[in-house]
Amino acid sequence: MKLYLKIWRQKNTSTKGQMVDYTLDGVESDMSFLEMLDILNEELISKGEEPVEFDHDCREGICGTCSLQINGRPHGPDSMITVCQLHMRSFNDGDEIVIEPWRAKAFPVVKDLIVDRTAFDRIQQAGGYISVNTSGRPVDANAIPIEKDMADKSFNAATCIGCGACVAACKNASAMLFTSAKVSQFALLPQGRVEAAERVENMVRQMDLEGFGNCTNTGACEVECPKGISLENIARMNREYLSASIKG
């Protein structure tokens, strides 16, 4: 396949970026999207040019590092996958592909296609944990039985990989889907109930401080989430937040 790529190039956070055109030939359909970029980079290096920088690590859809906006969609055209799981068989010979970094005020561009998502870490530091001593001797695990249904729901929320596609998909750059997944995981478990009110208040406060936008229930986040995190979590977080503020 021959492809026409338009890629966002930006030297660092403080300089301005721009779209640059590249033509790439010899792309095979069983390559992953990132392998296609590897080949482009090999070509650029052999010409003495700087390769396009993009974030990636596991290349199997689980670390949440890869983060490309492809033809306007986070993680590209296919649903329920990350960019590293996207394969070139989803494209045709002669296609033009526009590749950009996540766009959100709270995710400043680091270089080229790499953005800074440490805001997500800070949201979790604000309360995304259960305050149990790690050096202690906790009770026997089976002494805390959990209804399978609840355990599964909690697990489903916990599968969020922190990629940020939900923010990139949202016209308000809201981080509600991400934050609510984290809140839900703990809210659904008996171990997490004890400090539930404090947790949701702190995490939501931090989310706002980081400069993420508001949720206007558009649902674009759910559509683009590679792990199928459901909007139910946002509803649950809202309920948790409401009851926490009434109590508070």
Added chain:
Amino acid sequence: MGVLDSREPQGPLADKWTKHKNEIDLVNPANKRNIDIIVVGTGLAGGSAAATLAELGYNVKTFCYQDSPRRAHSIAAQGGVNAAKNYQGDGDSVYRLFYDTIKGGDYRSRESNVYRLAEVSTNIIDQCVAQGVPFAREYGGLLDNRSFGGVLVSRTFYAKGQTGQQLLLGAYAAMNRQIQRGKIKSYTRHEMLDLVLVDGKARGIIARDLVSGEIERHSAHAVVLATGGYGNLFFLSTYCMGANVMAAWKAHKKGAFFANPCFTQIHPTCIPVSGDHQSKLTLMSESLRNDGRIWVPKRLEDAQAIREGKLKPTQLGEEERDYYLERRYPAFGNLVPRDVASRAAKERCDAGFGVNKTGEAVYLDFSAAIMRYGKEKALTSGMKDVDDDTIRDLGEKIVEEKYGNLFQMYEKIVDQNPYKTPMMIYPAVHYTMGGLWVDYNLQTTIPGCYAAGEANFSDHGANRLGASALMQGLADGYFVLPYTIGDYLSDDIRTGAIPIDSLEFDAAEKNVKDRLEKLMSGTGIHSVDYYHKKLGKIMWNKCGMSRNAKELKEAIKEIAELRKDFWENVKIPGSPNGKNQELEKAGRVADFLELGELFAKDALERNESCGGHFREEYQTPEGEALRDDENFKFVSAWEYMGEPSDAKLHKEDLVYENIKVKTRSYK
């Protein structure tokens, strides 16, 4: 140095750890505030160690090269984590877990370490559940278990096919709590480039801020390396792209012995290589072998017809298939350990029975399991006279419950539906049992430098059983290192903060800067990947699933030549003063080019077959590995003496007081 003191406590095996904890020196809680610890790596080992050390009161600084600690490679672990809980009542015990692990490792691990691992394994599950890790549950609300290769009990705890993710998020959450409390300072997108020794003790690191390019000095009273494994040496592997040996290798160059570098695990169930452009291989969890049956066609002409696309696997009847693991190893069948399953797959493919275009794939077939589960479901739901299609549908749903995300992963990569047609799998490099040599306290041969998780050589011997790396990482991090390190740090309560403006830090920083400059000054035309791929080919072809003296000698020579070429001809664009991924890769590959040679040297030295190390010269008439306990029942620990070829071998003899060393058989 020169003498390896494993510092194993004396006395009965079952009492060693308790006795040791009672006898080692402790640091008073008030004094812990005056002690700083650097933890490099935030995977399961580093994350759990950092959280616990901070919980105990030490000041901790963590480092990782990813943008968040949560993205460490532990996140990718699929299948599960072992613990001797015996919740299933199938006869499991601490002793049995200990025994299986030692045997699975082909009697090349340290008895006391493995016993301790089995002993603390039960605490891991308690700890993680308390932290909110959502393990799989049964309908009664209790924890569910499954079994893994190489054992006959169900002791593996799991969270669908995402166990590593859930465990890592647990450790990360525990870290976050300590970050919030100000006890951990987390440095992300930072890479450790050197270890700093003051008066022979590890006292700090030199790190590069991967965004600004700045070279930084960080000091501490002790340094913990939890930087993962070095399997990326092979270029193609199941590791994440950034996995590297840099930190361990730098420590090795400063005096830490490197143990058993040639013990590498080749995992039997990975998605096969499809072409030259491939950048990584994807694992299909071993837990699939609980339900999937492995086979190739019985007849060569069928295999050929399948390769040419003229025949479909589903067209072959039972009697036309060779379930070679069930045939060769009736007791364990599809659940034999990884080294055995991998070699058996290679043997069939080498004999011409491979089933994909390249002839390097075998089938992992779920149809029997789908029908079995379907029938069971139909019965338990009171359905009568159901046709095969309905049974199949019911069965597929159950299989989806268990392995759905793995099946989805497979389909995305291969573009085939594994519910309808058997998966194709082939062995791939997956885990490194070798690593920095450590004593019972997890201290390397450099005082104050510790190694945890996959970065140390410790508990797995020559082969690692499934679900035991997560166990070891968390055992080291939550339950072992935080206590054993106190023994060393108790001497440091009056030392005060370690200054970073010393001659030692000056020298280390200069070293690092010189090396970066040298890398950037290459004038050739080849990219870093060009060299990495070449190295990977040498490693896979000559130091891979089977090895022989002739090829190992060739590999040693070829790697040394490639290294020379690399330093003369590698081309790195851009500048070191800012984000530069090519430069990051170059530093990692430069280390692999040294480690690779030591790896081959170690493999050449070990004139026996054991675990992941299969020397063609040493096999039984049936093609099974032939171990030599008389001459090789030791850990090889290499001391750096300049070039890898000059490395000096030290041997730690392995003493088995509680276990009878037997031939490993799964027949």
